[in-house]
Amino acid sequence: MNAVEISDTDRPDPSVTDAIRAAIVSGEFAPNQRLIEADLTGSLGASRTSIRSALFELATEGLVDRLPNRGARVRSVSLDEAVEILEVRIAVEGLCAAKAAERITDGEVDELRLLRAALIESVSAGDLLEYSRLHQNLDRRIREISAQATAVGIIERLRAQSVRHQFRLSFQAGRARVSVNEHVAIIDALIDRDPVAAQAATREHLMSVIEALRSLT
Known part of the structure; x- marks a missing residue:
């Protein structure tokens, strides 16, 4: 043939x-x-x-x-469905954060220290677009460092479905100052190579996102 x-x-x-x-x-x-x-x-x-x-x-x-x-x-994703998606992401992204904390190299620790400082500076300067870009970069690097291909595939599909709701949230007054502290906690756990703390900090961040989304209604 x-x-x-x-x-x-x-x-x-x-x-x-x-x-x-x-x-x-x-x-x-x-x-x-x-x-x-x-x-x-x-x-x-x-x-x-x-x-x-x-x-x-x-x-x-x-x-x-x-x-x-x-x-x-x-496709129209309701707020209730967006919350369900975030609840699933808590488990999968927590896994990736824990694995990243176990696998992170000295060079990646240095990279995250620089990213930590840049995140704080962007919020202090009121540059929400830059902050959005930086925390998306942080999320991407955690997934890459974790080397969990199956989990990453699941996360990327879930994020795509709920990202519109989170895009609205990112410009809510005062949200960035809350969010940056949550991202700093995740980075600190990764730098300390503490998988339990990294997973817990990721959970705290996504639970905070859920609460903030519910407040938009």
């Missing part, structure tokens, strides 16, 4: 998936908004096949609903 050749134009394009995901997360595409393939093809300069593949992938991540005979739309 001859092998089937797939042209480059038929292959899924990760950059297209990333672009649609970013638009959903940032709120550019609103919950329940229809995602029309022809419109996305024009705005992203991508093939119809790439758009369709991206929408299928985002549906598996829980960001998009595919409707029979009606195309796709942005």
Whole structure:
């Protein structure tokens, strides 16, 4: 049997998936908004096949609903569902934090010390966008240092579904000053190579996020 050749134009394009995901997360595409393939093809300069593949992938991540005979739309995640997602993340991200504390190298300790100082400085300066960027970098580095590929895959899918609610929360008055102390506690536990403290600090942070989200209603 001859092998089937797939042209480059038929292959899924990760950059297209990333672009649609970013638009959903940032709120550019609103919950329940229809995602029309022809419109996305024009705005992203991508093939119809790439758009369709991206929408299928985002549906598996829980960001998009595919409707029979009606195309796709942005999935609406309720506050209650966002809280459930965070409760699952407590267990999985706590595991990653504990493993990161066990595995962290001297060079990574130095890196986190610098990141700790930068987080504190960004909040002191009132630069919430920089603070958001830095704490996302911290979350990413903890996942990388943990080397827990299965857990990381679960976390990334869960984060994508609830991130819109947390995006709203990040600009709540006074939230950054609470959050930065929680992130510092996580970093300190990692620097001390204390897996129990790292897991506990991660739990405290995510429980705090849940309480703050509930206060938005």
